Amino acid sequence: MKKKNITFNDIAEYTxxxxxxxxxxxxxxxxxxxxxxxxxxxxxxxxDYRENKVARILANGNTEFIGIIIPNLFLHYYAExxxxxxxxxxxxxxxxxxxxxxxxxxxxxxxxxxxLSYKIEGLIILTHTIPSNxxxxxxxxxxxxxxxxxxxxSVNTDNYMGGxxxxxxxxxxxxxxxxxxxxxxxxxxxxxxxxxxxxxxxDFCKEHHIKHELILKEMxxxxxxxxxxxxxxxxxxxxxxxxxxKGLFISNDTxxxxxxxxxxxxxGKLPDDFFLVGFDNSPISQEAxxxxxxxxxxxxxxxxxxxxxxxxxxxxRKKRKPKPLEKPIxxxxxxxxxxxxxxxxx
Amino acid sequence: MKKKNITFNDIAEYTxxxxxxxxxxxxxxxxxxxxxxxxxxxxxxxxDYRENKVARILANGNTEFIGIIIPNLFLHYYAExxxxxxxxxxxxxxxxxxxxxxxxxxxxxxxxxxxLSYKIEGLIILTHTIPSNxxxxxxxxxxxxxxxxxxxxSVNTDNYMGGxxxxxxxxxxxxxxxxxxxxxxxxxxxxxxxxxxxxxxxDFCKEHHIKHELILKEMxxxxxxxxxxxxxxxxxxxxxxxxxxKGLFISNDTxxxxxxxxxxxxxGKLPDDFFLVGFDNSPISQEAxxxxxxxxxxxxxxxxxxxxxxxxxxxxRKKRKPKPLEKPIxxxxxxxxxxxxxxxxx
DNA sequence: TTGTACGCGTTATCAC
DNA sequence: GTGATAACGCGTACAA
Numbered sequence: 153m154k155k156k157n158i159t160f161n162d163i164a165e166y167t168x169x170x171x172x173x174x175x176x177x178x179x180x181x182x183x184x185x186x187x188x189x190x191x192x193x194x195x196x197x198x199x200d201y202r203e204n205k206v207a208r209i210l211a212n213g214n215t216e217f218i219g220i221i222i223p224n225l226f227l228h229y230y231a232e233x234x235x236x237x238x239x240x241x242x243x244x245x246x247x248x249x250x251x252x253x254x255x256x257x258x259x260x261x262x263x264x265x266x267x268l269s270y271k272i273e274g275l276i277i278l279t280h281t282i283p284s285n286x287x288x289x290x291x292x293x294x295x296x297x298x299x300x301x302x303x304x305x306s307v308n309t310d311n312y313m314g315g316x317x318x319x320x321x322x323x324x325x326x327x328x329x330x331x332x333x334x335x336x337x338x339x340x341x342x343x344x345x346x347x348x349x350x351x352x353x354x355d356f357c358k359e360h361h362i363k364h365e366l367i368l369k370e371m372x373x374x375x376x377x378x379x380x381x382x383x384x385x386x387x388x389x390x391x392x393x394x395x396x397x398k399g400l401f402i403s404n405d406t407x408x409x410x411x412x413x414x415x416x417x418x419x420g421k422l423p424d425d426f427f428l429v430g431f432d433n434s435p436i437s438q439e440a441x442x443x444x445x446x447x448x449x450x451x452x453x454x455x456x457x458x459x460x461x462x463x464x465x466x467x468x469r470k471k472r473k474p475k476p477l478e479k480p481i482x483x484x485x486x487x488x489x490x491x492x493x494x495x496x497x498x
Numbered sequence: 499m500k501k502k503n504i505t506f507n508d509i510a511e512y513t514x515x516x517x518x519x520x521x522x523x524x525x526x527x528x529x530x531x532x533x534x535x536x537x538x539x540x541x542x543x544x545x546d547y548r549e550n551k552v553a554r555i556l557a558n559g560n561t562e563f564i565g566i567i568i569p570n571l572f573l574h575y576y577a578e579x580x581x582x583x584x585x586x587x588x589x590x591x592x593x594x595x596x597x598x599x600x601x602x603x604x605x606x607x608x609x610x611x612x613x614l615s616y617k618i619e620g621l622i623i624l625t626h627t628i629p630s631n632x633x634x635x636x637x638x639x640x641x642x643x644x645x646x647x648x649x650x651x652s653v654n655t656d657n658y659m660g661g662x663x664x665x666x667x668x669x670x671x672x673x674x675x676x677x678x679x680x681x682x683x684x685x686x687x688x689x690x691x692x693x694x695x696x697x698x699x700x701d702f703c704k705e706h707h708i709k710h711e712l713i714l715k716e717m718x719x720x721x722x723x724x725x726x727x728x729x730x731x732x733x734x735x736x737x738x739x740x741x742x743x744k745g746l747f748i749s750n751d752t753x754x755x756x757x758x759x760x761x762x763x764x765x766g767k768l769p770d771d772f773f774l775v776g777f778d779n780s781p782i783s784q785e786a787x788x789x790x791x792x793x794x795x796x797x798x799x800x801x802x803x804x805x806x807x808x809x810x811x812x813x814x815r816k817k818r819k820p821k822p823l824e825k826p827i828x829x830x831x832x833x834x835x836x837x838x839x840x841x842x843x844x
Numbered sequence: 845t846t847g848t849a850c851g852c853g854t855t856a857t858c859a860c
Numbered sequence: 861g862t863g864a865t866a867a868c869g870c871g872t873a874c875a876a
Contacts, residue, residue, distance in 0.1 A: 159853055169864045175855060205615045206854030208560065209552045210868045224581065225779075231577035235570065238598045247612070250582045250596050266593070269551045285872065375784050406785070413787040420766050435572075438721050439752070441759040441787040505869055518851045529845065553869035558850045661873060 156203045178203070187413045207293040209271065212270045214470075218246045218462065221253050221260060222278045227406070229451070230278065233297065236455030237276065243456075244463050246273070253279035264290065273469075274462040277304075280344070288480075293465035295458045300343040300452035305465065307458040307483045308345040313449040314353025315401070318429040321445065321495055322399030323356070325427050329363040329393050333385065333411075334403040335371055349403060349431065363396075371407070382411050386418075399427045405434040408444050412494065416441055427493035443492035453485050504547045513541045524549070528647030555617065560816075564569035564592045564808065566614035567599050569604055573752070574780045574796070577625065579643065582801030583622065589802075591620070592811050610636065611748055619815075620808040623650075626690070634826075639811035641804045648691040649812065653829045654691040654805040660749070660793040660833040661698025664775040667791065669702070672774050675709040676745040677735060678723045679728075679753070681717055695749060695777065713756050717753070732764075745773045751780040754790050758840065764789055774840035789838035799831050 158176040169192065176183050177192045184192070211213045218292065224230045238248055249270060261280050261291075267275065274293040280300065287294050288303040296306040315332075322330050332353040336346055357364035371381040386404040389398060402408040408430030415422060422428075422442050430437050433448030461483060468474050469481075506520040513520075515538065522529050523538045530538070541547075554650045555561045584594055595607040595616060606627050613621065620639040633640050634649040642652040661678075668676050678699040682692055696712065703710035717727040734748065735744060746753040754776030761768060768774070768788050776783050779794030807829060814820050 157853085161853080170733040171854080172856095172863055172865095176862085179855080182727065202611075203615045204617065204853055206552060207615050207868095208557045208855070210556050210870090211853075211855035213855095213868080215552065226581065228574070228577075231574075233571065235598055238596060242595065247595055247616070249593055250579055251582060251587065265548075269549045270593070270765065271550065271552050305665040375781070379867070407861085410785060413785070416762070416787050420874085435721070436785075439756060439759070439782075441762050503869085507869080518848080518872085519846060522846085525871080533847070534845085550869055554853095554871075556867075557871040558856090559852080762874080 153221070157204070158199045159204070162199055163192065163195050163201060166199060167191055170410070175225075191448055194417045209282040213271070215271045215273055217267075217272040217479045218248050218271055218276060218459070219264070220248055220250045220276045220278070221252050221263055222250065223280070225252065225254070228436070229404075229432050229449070231337050232451045233278065233455055237459060238454045240456060240459040244459055246459070246463070250430075253283055254280055255279070257281050267330075268286070268292070273466045276458060276462065293462055295462045295465075297454055297458050298345050300344060301345070301480065301482060303480060305461055305477070305481045306345075307454050307461060307485065308489050309449045309454065310484045311345050311348030311487075312355075314350040314431065314449075315349035316356050317352075317489050318349075318401045318431070318447050319353045319356040319362075321429055321489065321491070322401060322427050323362055323496055324359060325399065327362075327398060327399030327427055328379065329365065329397035330357060330399040330401065331365045331367060331389060331393075332401045332403070333367045333369070333382075335405070336368060336403075336405070346403070353401060378407060379410055380408065383414055386411065386414055395425075398426070399429075401429050403431050405430040405432045405437040405444060405446055407441045408446070408494075409436045411442060412440055412442055422494060423495070424497075430494075437492070438491070441484055445492045445495040446490050448488045448490055450485050450488060454459060457483050457485065499742055503550070504545045505550070508545055509538065509541050509547060513547060516748070524594065529705050533706075538632045549784065560619070562592050562618055563613075563616055563618040564622060564805070565610070565616075565618040565621045566594055566596045566622045569599050569601070569610055569626070571598065574782070575750075575778055575795070578797045579624065579801055582798045583805060585798075586802060586805040590805055592805070592809070599627055601625070601627055602779060603627050612776050614638070619812045622804060622808065628790075639808050639815065641808045641811075643800055643804050644691050647691075647826065647828060648689060649826060650804045651807055651823070651827045653807060653831065655795045655800065655801050655833050656830045657691050657700075657833075658698040660777065660795075661841055662702050663698075663700045663769030663833065663835050664747045664793050665708075665765065665778070667746075667775055667835065667837070668706055668707060668747060668773050671745065671841055672743060673708075673745030673773055674742035675711065675739050676703060677739075678747045678749070679713045679715070679731065680749040681753070682714060682749075692749070693832035699747060714840040721756070724753060725756055725760070727737045728753065729760055732760055741771075743771045743773070745775075747775050747777075749777050751776040751778045751783040751790060754792070754840075755786045758786055758788055758790060768840060768843070770843075772840075776840075778834055779834070783836070783838070788840055791838045792836050792839040794834045794836055796831050796834060803831065 154328060160171045163174045164171045181189055222230050222234055249267055253260045277296045284301055284303040295302045296304055298308050304453060319330055334350055369381060371378045402411060408428060430444045430446040433446045437444040438444040461481060506517045509520045510517045528534055531701060561757060568576055568580055580606045595613055598605045606625060619784045623633060623642045629648050630649040642650055644654050665676055680696055715722045715727060748757060754774060776790045776792040783790040783792040807827060
């Protein structure tokens with residue numbers, strides 16, 4: 153179909169060099185004389201040559217592809233993470249093949265197969281679906297971000313410190329009782345990094361002998377569902393801890409915002425006995441009707457370190473005598489506390 | 499490096515068939531006897547064969563790659579659009595190579611070159627950077643979404659209808675004056691689809707002889723900057739149209755939400771003489787302290803129709819005698835009105 | 845139904 | 861500095 157592609161052969165004929173020399177022009181130009189470089193450069197322009205990396209892949213095996221499987225782009229956290237990951241192209245030059253997981257193992261296995269068939273050099277996993285021991289068996293450089301990571305390399309936020317910091321902030325405001333609302337289903341799943349938030353909360357409260365309550369509740373994915381659950385929780389708390397200064401540590405800003413709105417609609421303002429800290433530093437935390445104090449994950453750093461860790465593994469693999477990692481590397485990124493109106497009042 | 503890859507050759511040796519037969523097993527299995535299919539299937543499992551699509555690309559030219567250049571993933575609109583585009587993998591099977599543009603033409607040209615070097619079969623453009631006449635010259639199937647599209651195929655929301663609907667809703671609530679706040683810089687750039695919103699607003703007001711004002715203002719990209727601009731606008735409007743029922747049509751939900759919050763902080767509630775409609779149906783419009791009426795773009799349909807239109811072009815190109823489009827196809831998707839508390843009150 | 849031989853566009857190896 | 865030739869792994873006439 154259509155007009156023939158210009159290849160090294162055409163350039164070679166046109167310039168009376170060999171294919172090899174044309175190839176060298178791209179991969180090791182200094183090995184050619186300057187004038188020959190110019191001749192070839194001119195030929196490329198004359199013939200309007202466009203490089204074909206697919207052929208290069210077949211010849212040398214380097215696709216420069218990284219595969220990504222991400223749970224969704226609905227949550228700002230994931231969208232921003234993907235954004236930051238894609239931005240590393242400027243630094244590392246790797247191209248990204250992106251799939252959005254749907255929570256079903258079989259589907260995600262299909263995605264991984266598809267990615268492998270394109271000879272990706274490494275894989276970034278953000279979904280929680282496939283256990284890390286299975287991922288490890290893929291025998292390809294892998295880095296996970298904020299998920300169960302026992303058998304693979306990973307980059308995570310220091311969730312424990314985040315939980316500790318959030319609780320500490322509420323304690324500093326002399327809250328009589330501190331309540332942590334988290335959506336993780338099981339209280340006993342320490343493999344999920346986000347569980348660290350719970351532990352940080354619990355440890356701080358115990359160490360400082362602060363009255364506290366842990367509310368673990370799966371609230372569903374729709375706004376209505378979350379709102380209804382939080383309405384119930386708000387009513388219970390208000391009654392149960394009436395007269396006490398209440399510190400609320402909510403495990404993400406979306407829910408924190410919904411809770412703040414419920415409070416505003418109930419009282420017209422944030423009552424003096426309510427203090428609130430979210431998690432994530434989503435845009436919503438800043439743009440809420442009352443700006444929300446929150447623990448921010450350094451998404452740019454998480455993304456950068458993840459790709460860096462992946463690139464290192466990929467580079468190691470290309471050596472003649474690659475030595476595989478003895479055990480997975482787990483990097484930890486420090487979270488940042490943002491003090492806003494829900495704790496500092498206004 | 500490492501253990502050799504299993505290829506069709508290995509399978510052929512193992513099964514005493516030829517490479518061709520193995521190839522046929524994948525591309526036209528029915529041409530083999532059932533028992534031979536089973537023999538090969540077993541061999542594939544025994545040797546743990548993994549297919550190599552890169553080699554297939556080189557052989558038959560079909561990469562099944564689509565390139566995407568998107569402005570950012572910060573705005574929910576783009577994140578959701580990317581999500582819906584990626585989701586079409588299940589329908590059409592195309593894989594996506596994604597780049598985030600940064601507004602600089604040179605950078606985006608580099609991205610396009612890189613994409614072309616991987617022999618993408620089609621290109622989806624959401625950035626506003628490179629003019630469509632230049633895109634058209636790439637001589638590859640292209641579909642743009644909600645951007646200037648004079649010389650290329652595109653899918654857009656019916657922005658004119660959206661603007662008309664929003665204004666109509668405000669008029670139905672007997673607003674004395676309707677004000678449209680839009681961030682597009684120039685009032686005279688009808689090539690940008692979003693300009694249709696302005697035109698729809700103006701036409702409705704003129705047809706129905708409604709007092710109106712058009713506020714076009716570049717507000718910057720930071721929350722602080724937008725808030726400051728909107729604070730000024732709110733003060734001016736409040737004073738200028740004191741005593742009148744005011745209908746505000748804001749060109750996106752993020753800004754609408756910030757404006758609602760400013761109003762709530764000023765009055766504690768949405769005063770009876772304020773009515774408000776946003777645009778986009780972002781999650782924030784539903785989750786705002788007072789849920790915001792808005793014009794929703796059918797992002798799923800936009801994405802699906804864009805890929806469908808692209809796939810059709812790509813298919814046409816593979817025919818022995820492809821006939822190029824005489825002129826670009828522009829599809830239009832109807833927006834949907836969501837009535838919420840900022841107009842229906844509560 | 846199955847096999848042979850060649851092409852896809854580049855890189856790697858070894859010569860000169 | 862430069863060139864000839866063989867990979868890389870699969871698809872596809874054409875033949876049998």
